[in-house]
Amino acid sequence: MTPGNNGASTPEDDDPFGYLYADGQANGAQPPSGGYGYPNSVNRVRAVGTRQYGQQPQNVQTAPYGQVPQQAAHSHGRPNAHYAAPETLPGGAQTAQQQMPAGGGRGGRGPNHKGLLIGAIAVVAAVVIGIGVAMLGGDKDKDDASDEVGTGPTQSQESKPSPSTSKGGAAQKDLPEVDAKALRLSPGLTTATDFKGAKADGGVYVTGFNQVGAKVTWTVDGIEKAGSYRLYARYSIPGVDANATLLVNGKANTQPMGLKNFIKSPKGDWEKGWQTSWAPVTLTKGTNTIELACNEGNQCDAVLDQLWVQK
Template structure:
């Protein structure tokens, strides 16, 4: 049907703005006057507020004047006798809203979402446990890796700085030279002896008479494959009193003396228990080098010398 022929039967067929369009004007649509719609014979379904009813209206119900709110009947959650939802009237739109089922709480509402809270708490605990596990695995890895641990410094050394670890190529080189008292070239007033026990040199022989200025022992080192820094070790014996000497490498005196302290606190006068080791860094050239231990002015040289050797 068209609004111009038979008229609109329901509000859904009416167009309040039909007079604005060409097809509406062709069908005789006029601007609304008196509350009607834009097409001719349109339905005027305007009702005064409070005239719709929900179910049966009680006998004592009163219709409030226009613009005033009618007195509520019934208690909480009870239908209002003066109000009827559009969907309850003939031709009204169906409603899709459904009453919420099952809820906790004294007023029919839903209670707190305890299931969601429980799931969230479990997720937090799981994340903490995973983090602790990862940290423990990382700690075990560091513990098992010897490269991450600091090495211990030598207890009897002149230089407290740690020496670099040799590479695989250096470890495969021929063993570095080593000598003892009988292979050293002795200076004036210096001799060898073997009456004090504890010497590690061949036959228990050690250098004695090194306790005066001008005393020297010289070691000619052959077979240095590569120039660079080496560590010179010296085994010495003292009578419980600190001593020192001057190192001369390839004719050049070292600025720092060779330290021969009484490490460990050996009793004074006990030569037999006074055997100790010390070391100092030296710079050597490729091939042959000379290393001299000398008692110069300012040195305290009351010591016996047993062995000398090199390390990278």
Template sequence: MTPGNNGASTPEDDDPFGYLYADGQANGAQPPSGGYGYPNSVNRVRAVGTRPYGQQQPQAAQTAPYGQVPQQAAQSPGRPNAHYAAPETLPGGAQTVQHHTPAGGGGGRGGRGPNHKGLLIGAIAVVAAVVVGIGVAMLGGDKDKDDASDEVGTKPTQSQESKPSPSASKGGESKVELPQTDAKALRLGGAATLAQDVKGAESEGGIYVGNLNQVGSSVTWTVNGVPKDGPYTLFARYSTVDEDQKMTLTVNGKPFGNKLNLGNFTHTSDGDFTKGWTKTYAYPTLTKGTNTITVSCEDGDKCNVLLDKLWLKAGQVKD
């Protein structure tokens, strides 16, 4: 070698296309004949699959002019061209590994495609859930309708509740007409007398009982035709003025628990009895058949009243 010329065997000068350039031709580059085009260049060309593994390497294949098939390959009919044979077709070549694609799989990583079966199952589950929900809603609606229809006729309507039967609202009032009496039918005691000077009495002829404001004066009513034992309401129509009054009530010979309240409910204060007509009530217990009721003026009572009439109603009512 001379200074500045290191030869053509260095990698950077080992140009396979050097014969195409002037400087390459000056250095003796030739068209390829098994090497890279430079004299004495290393022959690195090897047909695919020609290197045996674990065996003695065969002699180098005969080279042929560029673009022609080597003579050895031409003399071996039926044998694959070494320049184009795959490694697995030659002795000692690499083993072919077959990759099996799972059934139902497609492309993608690892040979597995989209899981179409899973998507189909998910879609079927969603549809089934929707169908079940619709069915439950329809069953619930039908049940509500059935319940509503069952209640018709079993519970009173609002209008029925606002108009209860007389027996329910009036303490079990009987439809049987109960006895009543006016002043003329009462048995008088003491200083009690009949009168008709004060207007407003409802008894026949406007007659009422007066002079009851003296101790010992009384009226007694013999009641016939009481339908059964039980509680009743005794009503009394009367007139009073100024202060509230109270008298003794006796039922079947026994004093009633409280005095008969004869209050001045009209608030008449000018002494005019025609303005003081009103009514009061008490709750005696009667027996079936005949009973006696007495209203009397006893010691400590206030008896300044005019008594018009008495009547009964079944149960404990206020009107």
């Protein structure tokens, strides 16, 4: 067989530099002129343009856009190397990932604004109700507190304080009282029942007080503790302010006992002129003497109903 067809000079045995050696020259090796240097060597030069790139292999079948060719998908049980997913190609199909609806769940209907509104209204209603209850309770406490405030010397009282209504009580020993007919009267004074409204027994009151030198005296027994007290007086005036000198154990107070027209009763109407006033007094333990006198400078046009002491 000749070297051209027996494979002795196959490409793997070719020596491109064989012409440089004696044995190569003996075998007829020549400098390369397009081959490997041996006679009849395999020329693997391929003309330019004979190989084409980017062509689809013949075993790949085309399919409608977006679908995987059957032969490529199932050839030899593995994916075809020439297949590319549609979403990787320019203009390819969109991915299957879907965005959640903007409104959230429940079919994309958005948040339950109606439920939120009802909840907000319920909260506001609860707050308003709480404020109303607190205000009602505060007003009640305020009214109760005002009832406990002591009466000042310039205030009138329509009703007698609790000591006068609690006769026979244990506290009565510290809060003595006296009716008009039990007072010691100076000459010229007397008791009467000409008009109604006196709270003393039988509606009796002291009259004739409107003259200088007139005086009523009350001997107060049973003061268990020395200290400051209030002397209350219930009286009636004909719609004009009056006053009297107050003496405790023979010592006059710095200010007169005010018998003012606190209720603004009409002039000349004695029955509508009943009211109450008080003045501070300092009492000693045991027995004390309290006097109301009409002295010079006093305006004494008044009748006297009751006197009492309150801590």
